[in-house]
Amino acid sequence: MDRRNFVAGTAAAAAALAIRPSVAQSVYPDHAITIINPFPPGGATDVVTRPLAAVLEPIVKQPVVIETKAGAAGAVGTQVAANAKPDGYTLLSHITSISAHSEVDKLFGRPLKFTRADFIPLARFVADPCVLLVNDKQPYKTLKELVDDAKKRPDEIIYSSSGLYGALHIPTALFAKAAGGLKLRHLPTNGGGPALTAFLGNNAQVLVSSVSASLAQIKAGKARPLALFGAQRSKALPDVPTMKELGYDVEYYLWVGMFAPKGTPANVVTYLRDALKKAANTDQFKAAIANLGQDLAYLDQPDFAKFWDADAKRIEAAVNEIGRVQG
Amino acid sequence: MESTLISLLHGFSVALQPDNLWYAFIGCLVGTLVGVLPGIGPLSGISILLPVTFGLNATQAVIMLAGIYYGSQYGGSTTSILMRIPGEASSVMTCIDGNAMAKKGRAGAALCIAAVGSWIAGTFGIIMLTLIAPPLATIALRFGPPEYTALLVLGLIFLAYMSSTSLVRTLLMACIGLMLGMIGIDNMTGHFRYSFGLAELGDGIGIVPVAVGLFGLGEILATPSHKVVGEVIAPKLRELLPSRQEWREASMPIARGSVLGFIIGIIPGSAHIISSFLSYALEKRISKRPEEFGKGAVAGVAGPEAANNSASTGAFVPMLALGIPTGPITAVLIGALMIHGVPAGPQLVSDHPDVFWGFVASMYVGNLMLLALNLPLVGLFVSLLRIPYAYLYPLIIMFCVIGVYEVSHSIVDVWIMLIMGVFGYALRKFNFDPAPLVLGLVIAPIFEQSLRQSLIMSNGNYLIFFSRPISLGLVIVSIGLLALSALAFVLNRKDWRTKLAEAEVGKTP
Numbered sequence: 001m002d003r004r005n006f007v008a009g010t011a012a013a014a015a016a017l018a019i020r021p022s023v024a025q026s027v028y029p030d031h032a033i034t035i036i037n038p039f040p041p042g043g044a045t046d047v048v049t050r051p052l053a054a055v056l057e058p059i060v061k062q063p064v065v066i067e068t069k070a071g072a073a074g075a076v077g078t079q080v081a082a083n084a085k086p087d088g089y090t091l092l093s094h095i096t097s098i099s100a101h102s103e104v105d106k107l108f109g110r111p112l113k114f115t116r117a118d119f120i121p122l123a124r125f126v127a128d129p130c131v132l133l134v135n136d137k138q139p140y141k142t143l144k145e146l147v148d149d150a151k152k153r154p155d156e157i158i159y160s161s162s163g164l165y166g167a168l169h170i171p172t173a174l175f176a177k178a179a180g181g182l183k184l185r186h187l188p189t190n191g192g193g194p195a196l197t198a199f200l201g202n203n204a205q206v207l208v209s210s211v212s213a214s215l216a217q218i219k220a221g222k223a224r225p226l227a228l229f230g231a232q233r234s235k236a237l238p239d240v241p242t243m244k245e246l247g248y249d250v251e252y253y254l255w256v257g258m259f260a261p262k263g264t265p266a267n268v269v270t271y272l273r274d275a276l277k278k279a280a281n282t283d284q285f286k287a288a289i290a291n292l293g294q295d296l297a298y299l300d301q302p303d304f305a306k307f308w309d310a311d312a313k314r315i316e317a318a319v320n321e322i323g324r325v326q327g
Numbered sequence: 328m329e330s331t332l333i334s335l336l337h338g339f340s341v342a343l344q345p346d347n348l349w350y351a352f353i354g355c356l357v358g359t360l361v362g363v364l365p366g367i368g369p370l371s372g373i374s375i376l377l378p379v380t381f382g383l384n385a386t387q388a389v390i391m392l393a394g395i396y397y398g399s400q401y402g403g404s405t406t407s408i409l410m411r412i413p414g415e416a417s418s419v420m421t422c423i424d425g426n427a428m429a430k431k432g433r434a435g436a437a438l439c440i441a442a443v444g445s446w447i448a449g450t451f452g453i454i455m456l457t458l459i460a461p462p463l464a465t466i467a468l469r470f471g472p473p474e475y476t477a478l479l480v481l482g483l484i485f486l487a488y489m490s491s492t493s494l495v496r497t498l499l500m501a502c503i504g505l506m507l508g509m510i511g512i513d514n515m516t517g518h519f520r521y522s523f524g525l526a527e528l529g530d531g532i533g534i535v536p537v538a539v540g541l542f543g544l545g546e547i548l549a550t551p552s553h554k555v556v557g558e559v560i561a562p563k564l565r566e567l568l569p570s571r572q573e574w575r576e577a578s579m580p581i582a583r584g585s586v587l588g589f590i591i592g593i594i595p596g597s598a599h600i601i602s603s604f605l606s607y608a609l610e611k612r613i614s615k616r617p618e619e620f621g622k623g624a625v626a627g628v629a630g631p632e633a634a635n636n637s638a639s640t641g642a643f644v645p646m647l648a649l650g651i652p653t654g655p656i657t658a659v660l661i662g663a664l665m666i667h668g669v670p671a672g673p674q675l676v677s678d679h680p681d682v683f684w685g686f687v688a689s690m691y692v693g694n695l696m697l698l699a700l701n702l703p704l705v706g707l708f709v710s711l712l713r714i715p716y717a718y719l720y721p722l723i724i725m726f727c728v729i730g731v732y733e734v735s736h737s738i739v740d741v742w743i744m745l746i747m748g749v750f751g752y753a754l755r756k757f758n759f760d761p762a763p764l765v766l767g768l769v770i771a772p773i774f775e776q777s778l779r780q781s782l783i784m785s786n787g788n789y790l791i792f793f794s795r796p797i798s799l800g801l802v803i804v805s806i807g808l809l810a811l812s813a814l815a816f817v818l819n820r821k822d823w824r825t826k827l828a829e830a831e832v833g834k835t836p
Binding site: 046051053067068155158164186187190193196212217222293 | 519
């Protein structure tokens with residue numbers, strides 16, 4: 001490359017860069033939208049966000065790119081999204097545990113990397129109730145039998161989870177508290193898959209999992225559902241009573257929602273809400289969600305914000321209930 | 328047995344339909360590319376192509392996506408052998424002797440052996456998968472934290488055989504690796520350790536940036552300081568194929584690697600990474616000429632390459648038979664099946680025989696395709712080495728940076744790779760072998776987690792490792808190996824490592 005080419009190239013590149021802002025002011029979106037997935041591929045966020053992005057593309061008439069930024073139980077990607085330019089081109093797909101990050105940091109006295117206030121909720125797509133399972137080697141047929149035995153043998157029955165303060169640890173802690181400070185022993189692993197493996201191999205006896213992630217194991221008789229964490233019974237498991245029916249006041253869902261960084265312009269937020277609503281209600285997306293063993297549980301911003309506030313209170317309480325673990 | 332054969336024939340009738348053949352071919356082709364290009368790994372390759380499969384049926388989707396996965400295992404050895412860049416953790420060991428062979432002008436032979444070894448191991452894995460998947464899967468489930476701990480202890484003992492330098496140097500490197508592996512969130516208490524406020528360090532230091540830095544970048548940085556002899560690695564066409572002698576040396580390691588890899592592959596978790604390390608150490612342990620390892624031993628390429636391929640097939644056993652993911656890639660495949668309305672679980676075989684048997688049969692076909700695809704490419708790949716270093720090396724550095732960034736889109740990873748590159752250069756100058764460091768880094772987090780999980784399960788009682796049959800067996804093997812070494816020490820027998828250490832002392836004035 002000689003100097004003349006270099007100068008010409010630089011000028012062209014500069015010109016191209018200069019053109020951008022003026023177009024961006026006219027119509028949103030004028031280039032690709034990036035959705036950050038803060039969890040490893042194959043997880044709950046991934047399997048919901050991929051079909052969503054596929055139906056969103058023809059609606060916004062721009063590419064919708066999923067960028068996986070996994071790490072530190074979702075904190076890495078969430079932090080990137082919180083610090084992204086709030087122009088509507090960077091969105092965040094996250095699950096229930098988004099409310100836990102800052103609460104855990106507070107617990108350890110760490111500087112807060114981001115809080116719930118850093119995000120504008122856009123829409124919720126699914127809300128899969130969790131279910132309390134025991135493996136097929138256990139004698140318990142009802143939740144009462146488990147609770148009674150756990151009271152007799154405190155700290156001996158083991159439950160596995162996807163990780164400390166993770167999406168599967170929190171509901172178990174909520175249940176243990178509601179059952180009058182039940183003492184169960186916690187076996188943390190590093191993900192939903194390893195937690196299920198430990199449970200099926202009888203290295204843990206109890207597991208709280210989402211219905212969709214465990215339905216195949218339940219149907220095969222490897223896992224026995226004792227109680228559901230939803231407000232109503234699940235269509236997939238009509239015979240399983242809810243926690244509330246059994247007298248435990250707990251509710252917990254593994255939901256997936258979309259967020260924009262704080263400061264995203266109001267017109268962009270309105271546009272995105274509208275686009276996400278259309279995308280969520282396409283037959284293609286509904287079919288994909290049904291295949292996952294879930295029902296569409298779409299909530300638009302006002303309802304989602306209300307739901308998120310209530311949900312965050314439950315989760316913050318659970319994190320504080322677990323407290324700092326000695327070890 | 329008979330019903331298995333009938334089911335498999337049915338599977339072939341599914342897999343050999345033109346459509347399905349086509350998707351298997353696309354998967355294998357993309358997989359080879361993904362494996363060869365250091366830029367993208369199989370995980371990102373599969374995730375990116377997942378939406379493309381939404382228009383296909385479940386069988387076609389899983390055939391194509393799995394093709395990417397096992398295809399990438401074939402391609403992964405290419406950059407290791409030619410350029411000493413491990414595309415992923417499992418090809419670290421191929422770097423050492425594969426690249427040494429390339430320097431001796433046997434790049435073509437090394438690539439051929441890797442491809443044929445992969446094919447044999449892959450096919451062996453599928454045969455085992457076809458015949459004994461369900462009973463094997465139940466064994467996999469019995470592999471809990473205590474068994475894992477015992478396996479990793481065995482891995483650590485094998486460390487001594489990993490390296491081509493003296494024992495002291497090997498252990499020093501391993502210690503650095505183990506200490507680097509301590510970085511990150513403590514999974515049991517939630518504390519950040521040595522993270523310096525960087526959330527990116529929360530999950531610890533990645534293996535790929537360290538391996539690429541130490542091997543790839545370190546090698547390149549070291550090149551200008553010694554005289555480069557260009558013509559050594561531009562072989563003639565007839566020299567591309569391995570000699571009869573090389574085939575002979577490769578055959579037993581391939582067989583052992585296939586069996587070892589498959590057994591380790593079915594264990595849930597990240598054990599498959601250590602399959603190639605263990606195979607290398609095993610080959611070196613039983614070799615009559617262990618001093619040749621690191622200087623281009625054929626067994627050092629054949630064993631690990633076979634092991635990592637049959638491990639990747641073994642990983643399908645728990646996924647298909649039980650519906651549990653053995654690692655991130657099988658997790659994505661399970662996700663893909665779910666999106667297509669096929670729940671992966673213990674009832675996959677009975678509920679969706681078309682998907683299961685079609686998928687198994689397609690792997691036989693796919694492995695053949697990969698062999699046909701890879702062997703002719705050997706000549707092309709080797710001619711890459713004819714590119715003058717002045718042009719080749721900047722390109723390699725660029726690929727290293729892109730590749731490492733692409734793994735988790737993290738700039739911190741790129742910095743880690745660059746720092747490790749400089750460190751790798753220093754190690755080369757002082758004649759340290761980086762392989763034990765990488766193994767230490769691989770083992771440390773898994774070892775710590777499974778040890779502490781075991782102790783949670785037993786409420787702090789160490790007897791848990793002796794009360795479970797599989798872990799007891801592994802512990803006994805470990806003790807036996809240590810006893811053998813101690814015996815040699817007591818009898819004051821000099822083995823190759825002592826001689827090596829003496830030679831090193833003699834070298835330095």
